[in-house]
Amino acid sequence: MEKEILKSVELKNTKKRQIILSILEKAHKPLTAEEIYAQTIGQTRMSFSTVYRSLGALTEKQILMKELMQDGKTYYQFNNNNHKHLLVCSICGEIIPIDDCPLHKLENDLVSKTGYIITGHSLEFNGICPKCTEKF
Structure with missing residues (x-):
């Protein structure tokens, strides 16, 4: 490949x-x-x-x-x-890809309101993973 x-x-x-x-x-x-x-x-x-x-x-x-x-x-x-969405642990840096896109409706609304052709977006959530949470 x-x-x-x-x-x-x-x-x-x-x-x-x-x-x-x-x-x-x-x-x-x-x-x-x-x-x-x-x-x-x-x-x-x-x-x-x-x-x-x-x-x-x-x-x-x-x-x-x-x-x-x-x-x-x-x-x-x-x-x-495709656009990418991630969940990132603020402590250990573990990254988990998020497969579902919660932004399709917002993207369509922005296209309608602005006339832009949106070619992609990214979204990053930050938090603390279960392994790091156990350490507290």
Whole structure:
């Protein structure tokens, strides 16, 4: 799959880019560049700057989405042209994707009222996960 993705956007098909895409494909949540880099260790020799440059190229070609969250970190995930909603633990940083979209009605109302063509949105809830709550 990774080879086809890279070919479709005319990016050079390298083993390192394939590994990065594979890591993100298997992830069930958005990952930081640091988390992606940590997972490359043992698979191939790759510097953090290579990971960072690859993420930049993949984001520029709209294969990945990049989002700066309230914790000040930038997270990457596949761009499947859907909006994303997340639940984030303020203590441990656990991220849980929210599948249901509570904003469809609001989005339609905004389109009607403003004439905008809305191309996406993001929503981030912050709280404390059950594991961290038990520690208090």
